[in-house]
Amino acid sequence: xxxxxxxxxxxTGRRWFSETVPGAPSPPASPLYPPVVASATAKSKAAKSQRxxxxxxxxxxxxxxxxxxxxxxxxxxxxxxVYPQTFALNADRWYRSFTKTVLVPGMPPxxxxxxxxxxxxxxxxxxxxAPEPGAEAPRAPQAPGAAEAxxxxxxxxxxxxxxxMGELRSLACDALLQESFYQNKKRPxxxxxxxxxxxxxxxxxxxxxxxxxxxxxxxxxASSLDLNPEVNYYWHHxxxxxxxxxxxxxxxxxxxQINDNPHLQIRVPxxxxxxxxxxxxxxxxxVIDHKPSxxxxxxxxxxxxxxxxxxxxxxxxxxxxxxxLLPDKLKRERFIRQRLExxxxxxxxxxxxxxxxxxxxxxxxxxxxxxxxxxxxxFVSQAVVTDGKYFAFFCYQLNTLALTTExxxxxxxxxxxxxxxxxxxxxxxxxxxxxxxxxEVLLQLVRFLLNRPKEL
Amino acid sequence: YPLFQRGxxxxxxxxxxxxxxxxxxxxxxxxxxxxFRVSMEMTKLDIRNYLERIYNVPVAAVRTRIQYGANNxxxxxxxxxxxxxxxxxxxxxxxxxxFQFPNLFPEKEQDSETRSFDDFRDKYMEKEKQKEEGxxxxxxxxxxxxx
Numbered sequence: 001x002x003x004x005x006x007x008x009x010x011x012t013g014r015r016w017f018s019e020t021v022p023g024a025p026s027p028p029a030s031p032l033y034p035p036v037v038a039s040a041t042a043k044s045k046a047a048k049s050q051r052x053x054x055x056x057x058x059x060x061x062x063x064x065x066x067x068x069x070x071x072x073x074x075x076x077x078x079x080x081x082v083y084p085q086t087f088a089l090n091a092d093r094w095y096r097s098f099t100k101t102v103l104v105p106g107m108p109p110x111x112x113x114x115x116x117x118x119x120x121x122x123x124x125x126x127x128x129x130a131p132e133p134g135a136e137a138p139r140a141p142q143a144p145g146a147a148e149a150x151x152x153x154x155x156x157x158x159x160x161x162x163x164x165m166g167e168l169r170s171l172a173c174d175a176l177l178q179e180s181f182y183q184n185k186k187r188p189x190x191x192x193x194x195x196x197x198x199x200x201x202x203x204x205x206x207x208x209x210x211x212x213x214x215x216x217x218x219x220x221x222a223s224s225l226d227l228n229p230e231v232n233y234y235w236h237h238x239x240x241x242x243x244x245x246x247x248x249x250x251x252x253x254x255x256x257q258i259n260d261n262p263h264l265q266i267r268v269p270x271x272x273x274x275x276x277x278x279x280x281x282x283x284x285x286x287v288i289d290h291k292p293s294x295x296x297x298x299x300x301x302x303x304x305x306x307x308x309x310x311x312x313x314x315x316x317x318x319x320x321x322x323x324x325l326l327p328d329k330l331k332r333e334r335f336i337r338q339r340l341e342x343x344x345x346x347x348x349x350x351x352x353x354x355x356x357x358x359x360x361x362x363x364x365x366x367x368x369x370x371x372x373x374x375x376x377x378x379f380v381s382q383a384v385v386t387d388g389k390y391f392a393f394f395c396y397q398l399n400t401l402a403l404t405t406e407x408x409x410x411x412x413x414x415x416x417x418x419x420x421x422x423x424x425x426x427x428x429x430x431x432x433x434x435x436x437x438x439x440e441v442l443l444q445l446v447r448f449l450l451n452r453p454k455e456l
Numbered sequence: 457y458p459l460f461q462r463g464x465x466x467x468x469x470x471x472x473x474x475x476x477x478x479x480x481x482x483x484x485x486x487x488x489x490x491x492f493r494v495s496m497e498m499t500k501l502d503i504r505n506y507l508e509r510i511y512n513v514p515v516a517a518v519r520t521r522i523q524y525g526a527n528n529x530x531x532x533x534x535x536x537x538x539x540x541x542x543x544x545x546x547x548x549x550x551x552x553x554x555f556q557f558p559n560l561f562p563e564k565e566q567d568s569e570t571r572s573f574d575d576f577r578d579k580y581m582e583k584e585k586q587k588e589e590g591x592x593x594x595x596x597x598x599x600x601x602x603x
Contacts, residue, residue: 089488089516089548294486296519339550340516 073304079255084354092349102283198388229309233358352394360398390422514550
């Protein structure tokens with residue numbers, strides 16, 4: 001009886017399950033089980049890639065830029081410290097391979113085309129002190145406290161269409177003479193020559209020129225001039241096998257860190273325009289098979305810092321121009337005495353490439369880009385490397401941040417650096433006169449400072 | 457070296473008793489770098505002057521390090537045997553010169569006589585080995601095993 005009842009129940013149950021009611025909705029589209037992914041804790045390559053992907057998702061999902069930077073540089077491991085001002089031979093070739101940069105000699109054609117008209121005798125412009133961000137209107141008549149120039153202030157007659165070369169030359173010569181001739185300084189201490197004269201001269205020159213030109217370049221009027229700022233950047237490039245220690249045998253990315261202290265830096269709230277399109281290819285990146293320690297480059301473990309000179313919340317978050325002063329160890333005379341004349345230019349180039357790469361890449365990270373989220377617009381900055389007398393000009397366009405082994409595989413973009421050779425600004429200073437003043441160098445400097453986006 | 461004081465004479469060494477040994481680098485070095493084993497008392501300046509004055513080799517940069525010889529091996533009396541320390545110098549050549557450590561033991565080309573002799577010798581050794589093995593039908597079982 002019970003069996004008969006059970007069989008009937010079974011039969012009815014089976015029929016109920018096998019019945020297909022026409023017009024009924026299909027089973028729900030969402031899967032019943034979670035997706036099958038590799039474990040995150042196993043000792044396998046799939047687990048390692050799973051951990052990396054989870055880390056990348058965490059950084060992508062970070063709410064603020066500060067959180068992204070904190071996660072990006074959280075894990076500390078030994079890394080190569082890259083010094084922009086280095087005595088290493090042929091350092092600029094190595095630095096180009098680390099940063100995937102193409103070096104193009106000469107200045108970009110845009111800079112030559114946008115040459116402002118220059119007149120010898122023009123209207124007398126105002127001469128102000130260091131530029132405050134929008135504090136003093138450049139057109140208002142003001143009494144400058146220029147102690148060294150002893151100029152009489154005159155109300156400006158409106159923005160002059162022509163640049164007065166004589167005025168600019170006199171500004172530069174006044175700064176130079178004040179530091180080297182008029183001011184009574186004692187003999188410089190051993191190996192402190194650069195802090196004695198060329199350092200203050202550079203500061204004075206840049207601040208007076210920037211204040212002078214802020215009338216015709218409103219970007220300079222809203223800029224921020226940093227004295228001896230700090231610029232740091234941390235990145236991965238390439239892979240190596242760990243040699244010693246408890247992590248021996250594992251494949252690790254090669255980590256680099258730049259900690260740079262330019263002499264002066266101008267930061268602006270708006271970005272400079274791009275020089276060439278993002279995907280342009282202007283040359284080849286040198287490929288060096290040897291380990292970076294053969295340069296020589298040394299490893300150390302410390303904080304992974306990314307910094308442009310100000311914190312993330314600062315409105316002036318884009319870079320305009322950096323000014324670098326070469327130290328006493330890298331003077332021209334020392335290289336000539338050691339019979340390494342060809343390394344003089346290498347010093348300028350390596351300084352320009354490394355410092356500008358660090359600055360532009362840090363600016364890009366401040367906007368939220370990183371190696372997994374590549375830049376969508378190029379970041380452009382300029383730099384002037386000098387040792388007091390000789391000036392070399394550099395312009396850098398950052399097209400890609402993706403330098404890790406996975407992201408560099410399908411990345412055809414390269415960063416581009418335009419650079420000139422070092423040219424003297426003057427020949428010699430004698431008895432209150434500056435002999436052999438070179439106007440081209442000053443003009444190039446002025447062009448750099450007048451660089452601005454097209455809307456302004 | 458005697459200490460230098462201001463106004464004193466420049467130290468000059470004629471016919472130095474130093475020796476520099478060019479070695480093959482253990483890890484690959486850049487093309488312009490030559491690796492030397494030098495005496496422990498030589499300095500970077502000494503190495504530079506040695507190469508430039510005696511051998512007319514343009515030197516751009518010299519870096520040195522001292523390799524510590526291990527003290528772990530033991531002799532038959534269980535005393536520790538030290539391997540000697542030595543100084544290694546990495547010299548970067550100037551004027552764009554490069555250096556590749558030569559292959560000191562290249563493979564020599566064998567003529568037909570030696571090749572045929574080698575073949576004959578190999579065949580003879582094979583025959584001898586086969587004789588030793590024994591009957592292949594026994595499948596490697598030794599001769600003394602049996603009824």
